[in-house]
Structure formats: C-alpha cells, structure tokens
Amino acid sequence: MDSTRYLIVGGGLAGGSAVEAIRARDHQGRVVLVSDESHLPYDRVALSKGYLTGRLRRENLFLQEPEFYQQEHVEVLLGRHVQRLDADAQIALLDDGRELNFERLLLATGGRPRRLPIPNGDLPGIHCLRTIEDSDAIRAAISSARRAVIVGGGFIGCEIAAACVQNGLDTTIIEFCPSLLNVPLDDETAQWITEYFTKQGVHVLTNESAARFVEADGRVAGVETKTGKKILGDFVAIGIGIAPNVELAQEAGLPVDKGILVNEQLETERRGIYAAGDVASFYSPLYAKHLRLEHYDVALKHGQIAGANMAGAQERFIDLPHFFSSMFKLRIEVWGDTTQREVVVRRGPLGISEKGGFAQFYLAQGRVQAYLSVIRPSKEAEAAKTLILSRQSIEDLSLLSNESVDPCSLTK
Numbered sequence: 001m002d003s004t005r006y007l008i009v010g011g012g013l014a015g016g017s018a019v020e021a022i023r024a025r026d027h028q029g030r031v032v033l034v035s036d037e038s039h040l041p042y043d044r045v046a047l048s049k050g051y052l053t054g055r056l057r058r059e060n061l062f063l064q065e066p067e068f069y070q071q072e073h074v075e076v077l078l079g080r081h082v083q084r085l086d087a088d089a090q091i092a093l094l095d096d097g098r099e100l101n102f103e104r105l106l107l108a109t110g111g112r113p114r115r116l117p118i119p120n121g122d123l124p125g126i127h128c129l130r131t132i133e134d135s136d137a138i139r140a141a142i143s144s145a146r147r148a149v150i151v152g153g154g155f156i157g158c159e160i161a162a163a164c165v166q167n168g169l170d171t172t173i174i175e176f177c178p179s180l181l182n183v184p185l186d187d188e189t190a191q192w193i194t195e196y197f198t199k200q201g202v203h204v205l206t207n208e209s210a211a212r213f214v215e216a217d218g219r220v221a222g223v224e225t226k227t228g229k230k231i232l233g234d235f236v237a238i239g240i241g242i243a244p245n246v247e248l249a250q251e252a253g254l255p256v257d258k259g260i261l262v263n264e265q266l267e268t269e270r271r272g273i274y275a276a277g278d279v280a281s282f283y284s285p286l287y288a289k290h291l292r293l294e295h296y297d298v299a300l301k302h303g304q305i306a307g308a309n310m311a312g313a314q315e316r317f318i319d320l321p322h323f324f325s326s327m328f329k330l331r332i333e334v335w336g337d338t339t340q341r342e343v344v345v346r347r348g349p350l351g352i353s354e355k356g357g358f359a360q361f362y363l364a365q366g367r368v369q370a371y372l373s374v375i376r377p378s379k380e381a382e383a384a385k386t387l388i389l390s391r392q393s394i395e396d397l398s399l400l401s402n403e404s405v406d407p408c409s410l411t412k
Helices: 013-025 066-071 132-144 155-166 187-199 247-251 296-310 378-390
Strands: 002-009 031-035 074-078 082-086 091-094 099-107 111-113 126-128 147-151 170-174 203-205 210-216 219-225 230-232 235-238 242-244 260-262 273-275 280-284 289-291 322-327 330-336 343-347 358-364 367-374
Touching (some): 013 031, 013 296, 066 074, 099 296, 126 132, 132 155, 132 235, 147 155, 147 219, 147 230, 155 170, 155 187, 219 235, 273 296, 296 322, 330 378, 358 378
Parallel strands (some): 002 031, 002 099, 126 235, 147 170, 147 235, 170 203
Antiparallel strands (some): 091 099, 111 242, 210 219, 219 230, 280 289, 343 358, 358 367
C-alpha cells in the first residue's frame, strides 16, 4: 500500500497554506495534496471581487507558482477526490481506486454552493460562484447581458450585483430578509446598506423569495417570486451560502456539528486528523464556543496553524475572526463575532463622505464582541481589536462613540 506522512484533502486557501506551513518545518516528509479541481491551490475570495471585475488576472489567484510544488517535492493530485476515509486504519481511498496510508491528515474540503430546489433549476444561464470556472462563466454572462437577477443579498450576492451594475447591467437582488446583509449586520446598518445599493442603481426586492425560474427559448429568462412578481434577466446568479463538505468526515465517524469539530489546535478528536477553513467548526477560547466561518483570513490562518501542527508544532488558533468586502466605494471590515450584539454603539454618522465612513462596536454582557469598519482608519481598527481581546467591561458607552477617545485607552 502507498503511504505518505502528510495527506491534505482540498486545494483551496486552507489546504494550500497548510502545504507551505508543513514545508517550512519538514523538508523531507512526503506530502500529498488531493484536489477535485483542475487547478493548483488558489484564493477563492477574489473570485467575487477583483477577478470578477477584471482587475485581477488569473495567475494572481494562485498561492504559489507550479515550480514551488516541484521544488518542494509536493505531490498534487488534481481532478481527484477521496472517496472513503478509514480514520482508525489511517487509510484514504481515492476515486481512482488507489489507497493511501497517512500519518497526518488535513480535511480542508470547503463547501459547495447551496442550490434553490425550485422548478427549472437546471436551465442554462443559472450560476453559482465557488470556482474559477464559475467566476469565468459569470464574467462572460455579464459581458453579453443587459439584465441580471441575483438571488441572495449576502456578501457574495452583493459583490456580484455591484460588478453587474458597474458594467452597465440593469440588476435586481431578491432577498428573503428585510434588508441586505441582514445576518452579519444589525438592522439599522443593514437597512442603510440596502438604501446605499438602491442609490447605486441596484433594484432591491426584500422580504421576497424565488418560487421558480422563468424559461424562454430553452434557457433562464428571470425569476418569479412567491408573491407572483416576474423579474426578467439574461442570467441569474445565486448567492445563498454554502453547505460545508462534511460527508467524508461524517462517514468516517468524526464528530460533526455544522462543520467538522476541532479544538484550538484544529485537531479532531482523532489524533493526527485535522480540519481547516470553511469546513471546520473550531473552538474559540475568546467566545467560549465553536464557530464556523467562511472568510479569507480564517482559512489562511487555519491552514498555516494546522500545517504547522501536523509537522510537530503546538500552535493555537486564537485570532479574532476577520472578514472584509469591497462593493462600489464601500470597504467593509469586521473583526470579532457580530452575532453577539445586545447593544450597538456607532462612531461617526451613519453614511460615507469625503472624510470617510463610520464604525460600530457590537456589545454583549457589557463587553465589546465585534467591531465594524466602513472606510475607517486602520489605527482605530487596531485599537478596537485590542479592546475586544481585553474582554473588559465597558461602563460608559459614550466613550466608544466619542471619536476623540482612542479605544485603546479604555483597556486597563
């Protein structure tokens, strides 16, 4: 039977970063990376941002040049997937019949776009965004279309809609919630984002959901909502989140709860088996609970820490969760967990101007749990991160809204 010291399943940001971290510590142990895509490890985050808009070239998506894998003796099996995993015997069965015995395993299997189980869902012209090919297909659709319909008003849907409008398309977002970005943001800010998108020329239908795809001449021609509205479009993009690819772990008997459960070192209950990135439900000592986050910063650092630990380190993932998005002139960044929000304190007026934007502190149990920045100075963000990590109670909330007070000064 073929054997390897390190087996990495998944060729995204987490898997690719793990390879680099392993080779930084172990230059001899055999490394095998299995990816069901035809590309070397790349960054998916840019697919809805710079790459979709044409500002970023394809070669800039990849984490390393092909020569890196050759020089570092990393075996990359593209277009392959692990069909079955025996966690006890430490054996992975590939779809081509090969069996690999491993000493250390990283599951960085990511997720797959959620589909809409409604009539006509298999029509040509309906797109999701997860891979390079998906982004290429949407770019091609944008270049030849006049109208676009986006189902889902989360970050992916909003970023695609922004790209469509900036290319002159008549664009409509259909969102189930009362406003765009309703899950990660508080109601007032989410409503402001919705109004901002409307001012940029996006038609936003909230409190609506898709009932079926409209067909014309054998391809999609729009979406009919549950209230009977017909929104016409030359193509439809769906952005309603992803389903984590936990099946391989689940069938192998590994614990799964909305993701593959791992500790602070990103190791499962089975010694030597790790999970990282979108598929990992990791324990956060800061928030004393498990989190699963689908963001660039988390996937990158997860890969780095998991790879280092597979090679003998004892590192912990204790970083603040962080994500960012660019839409029109907005640059949104968030540190921490915005779902914990009993109180929201704003710093600066809600909106953007020539002087910049605003910031918000999300508090629960008297502590700052998260910080939102909309075009704010990086120095303020660093101070806010320090405040979150301090876990200190804030008695006078007016100090957070006072722009002349450095948030760092509030830590004892």
